[in-house]
Amino acid sequence: MAKSELRDESGKRVHPYIPELCEQLRKGDCDRREFLRTATLLGVSSAAAYAMAGSILGEGPVKKAVAQETPKMGGTLRSAMRVQRMDDPATYDWTEMSNQTRAICEYLTVTGSDNVTRPYLAESWEASDDLKTWTFKLQQGITWSNGDAFNADDVIHNFSRWLDPEVGSSNIGLFGGMLEQTADGGQRMRDGAIERVDDHTVRLHLSEPQLAVPENLYNYPTVIVHRGFGVDYEADLARNPIGTGPYELAEFRVGEVCRLRKRGEYWGGEVFLDEIHYIDTGDDPSARVAALASGQVDHVYEVDISAIDLVERIPGAVLHEAVTAQTGVARMRVTEAPFDNLKVRQAVVACMDHQKVLEVAYRGRGKIAENHHVSPIHPEYFQLPGLTRDLEKAKALLAESGVSLPIRVKIDLGQAEAWHLGAMQEFRQQLEPAGIILDLNPMPGASYWDVWDKTPFGFTQWTHRPLGVMVLNLGYKSGVPWNESGYSNPEFDAALAEASATLDVVERRAKMEAVQKILQDDAVIAQPLWRSVFSATTDKVRGYEIHPTFYHQFHKVWLDT
Structure with missing residues (x-):
């Protein structure tokens, strides 16, 4: 055979x-x-x-699960989390937006906290030998909340929207093998890139091999909306909350509250909570913890590193931790002076003492990063020689760059989390001896996200993704919407495409050496750290497990009231 x-x-x-x-x-x-x-x-x-x-591995037969408590039905889970816009999921740029949505609308796949991707709206999938053809069998018997049957047309509609440049979805960076160049230099979905095999089967035809297709389908903007979304009615989920999930939207006000209510029989089995309430307590991390301590909420979306001690002193509070590839990058826009000068960028990154920034800004709770946005917990990570702060090298590079010293630059950063400011305050001290004066411009979060992909120098938080190639395709490949640095290097693009298409585990890791080294040498980002992340609950919340991307998977959560 x-x-x-x-x-x-x-x-x-x-x-x-x-x-x-x-x-x-x-x-x-x-x-x-x-x-x-x-x-x-x-x-x-x-x-x-x-x-x-x-x-x-010789682990023997799987042991029977330890007897679990019987979940209790009913109750309302109240979560302290920012309540943000809830219009078009394809354009979401914050995880919180997807958490508001994911109990209403669902995904083709689901990646658990164990990094394993499982079927969801897709019942199963099959990849061709060359990883260019992916066939997805869809669950049958699923009904949208408006009574329509879920089918292949819904999936095709979503792919068509994601890959339409007019929509402006970041998902376009994940499905490059389905795209073609247009006469004006843009991109669009190729004819025949997606095939309707039958009512419950779709097939993707890629122009290049890609292993991570199922994982990409659980990226937070790949939520599946109804086939009429943006066609038969306005592309605004808050106004038209049609979904396949177990909950419906009962109340929604940006900056205040998002209330979800269980809507009856659910195709995916029993869910226990009657309602889920997201309550916006603002950007102050201490306010979230105060809400937990006062009994206003049962769950805190994220506990800031500065508030861990406070949580541990709250009677009945439970702190949850996940080791992640969450990070922040001081990224330089390579098309803007002085960062269009490679030697200036290399001088900037040579000044960073990563370990010191980790200790000062994040209490050492994480790992140092290496300026290429691939984490040691990513399976394809290749270990390059370690980085050390080299002040003399930075001075020599600046002398070769031809710029006049001192250089004065401003970095914009949102004030969503205190560690951002702490990291850049420490970096400012590290830059000064080389003749680089760094001015910090803390901005309200909303204001920063208006300029994050335009400002010459910005500090941007990036969430966890299960693969390094996934985030590189989203943020550093030429021309993708989230390429905030304006970086474009054909050699990097080619090396990334080759690594993304390599099935063999050992071979793919070897190919990542070139990918990581090119990005590191081009000095696009000064990336100080990878961070552990924390959330908190009261001890009456059962069945909850923190996800490294802060994705909420509340279907089996229940309250021991």
Whole structure:
């Protein structure tokens, strides 16, 4: 039997790479987490993937789950979180927006806190041997809240919107293999890039291999909206909250409250909470903790590093921590003076003492970063030689750059979190001996996000994503909407495309050496740290697990009242 015809016990086709992946796990060339992640992306069920790993690693049969408490029905979960706009999910640029939405509208896939991607609105998927063709079988029997049946037309409509430059979705950076260049230098979806096989099957035809398609479909702006969204009615979810999820929108006011109410029978099984309330307590992190302490809320979306001690002193409070690839970057717009000068950018990054910034700004709760936006927890991470602060190198680069000293530059940063300001205050001290004067311009969060992709120098927070190539495709590939630095390097684009398309775990990691080194050498970002993140609940909240991207998965959360 040919490799491409391998079948599992149920008769389902198994991707021909699975035997090689099993061998790599056995030899220690990939770890358990990467094995589970890759096997499930290639269409193996999570249960089967865990069983394979257990057998290979000699873990024996899966132990029976410890008896769990019986969930209680009813109650309202109140969460302290910013309540933001809720118009077009394809254009969301904050995780909080998606949390307001994800109990109403849903995704084709779901990535858990264990980094394993599982089916959701898609019942299953299958990848071709060359990873250019992806076939998604959709769940049947799902009804939209307006009574329409969920089907392939909904999926096609969403892809068409994501890849329409007029919509302005960041998702365009994730599905490059479905795009073609236009005569005016822009991009659009290729004819035939998505095929309607039948009512409940769609097939993607990519021009280049791509492994992470199922993971990309749980990126927070890839929520699936109804096929009439933006066609039969206004593209505004707050005004037209049609969804497949278990909750409906009961009340919504930006900056105040988002109230979700259970809407009856749900295709995905029983959910326990009657309502979910998001209550906006403002940007002050201490206000969120105060709301928890006073009993105003049961859950805090994020606990700032400065407020951890306060949470630990609240009777009945539970602190939740996740190790993540969340970060912040001091990014230079390479098209704007003085950062259009490579040697100036290289001098800036040479001045950073990453460990000192981590200790001062984030109490050491995380890891140092390396100016290429790929984290050690990303499975494809390649370890480059460590970075050290080199003041003499910075001075020499500035002398070679031809600029007059001292250089005075301003960095814009939003005031959403205190650690941003602390990091840049420390960096300012580190830059000064080289002749670079850094002025800090703290801005209200909303004002910063008006200029984040235009300002010559800005400090931008980036959320966790399960793959390094995923965030690089979103933020550093030429021409994508979230390329805030204006960076464009064909050599980098080609190396990134090659790494993104490589199935073999060991080979893909080796290819990342060039990707990371190019970005690091081009000195686009001074990136101080990777951070652990924290949320908090009262002890009556059960079944909750913090997600590294702060995605709320409340379907099985319940209250022990």
